[in-house]
Amino acid sequence: MLSALQVVTTVVVGLMVGVEFAVAFVMNPIFNALPEDSDQLARSHGGRMLGALMPFWYGGSLALTALWAAATWHDDGAGLLVAAAALLVLSVVMSVLLLVPINNRGKTWTPENRPEDWKEQMNRWNRYHHARVGVIVAAFTLLVAALV
Secondary structure (H helix, E strand, C coil): HHHHHHHHHHHHHHHHHHHHHHHHHHHHHHHHHHCHEEEEEEEEHHHHHHHHHHHHHHHHHHHHEEECCCCCCCCCCCCHHHHHHHHHHHHHHHHHHHHHHHHHHHHHCCCCCCCHHHHHHHHHHHHHHHHHHHHHHHHHHHHHHCCC
């Protein structure tokens, strides 16, 4: 049963890291290169789509990691799991305090109603997102290290 929990947790967190990495380093640069209003429209759509999924994905990743840590509390890798869970908590806090407010505004924007500083707000979101990606990559690395 523990092996299944380890595999599921590693896959769920790994997929989340992969999606967030792709948003930061593949999708957003592609969106930035689109002509005219396409960048803003793509970001609004992505914000609605991923914004609906990510709270469950982040929460589920944290819950699975905490469960794994609890199940192996007295084992050698438990400290790594606690550290990974702490980083996932940090990523949730960063999301709620920094990224979600910008995303909630941005997902409602259209070329007709977006604010003049929309690109500045998206650039701020990108900087926060890059930092969050670093945090979740570190958490994922600790999960993998706990396996060995």
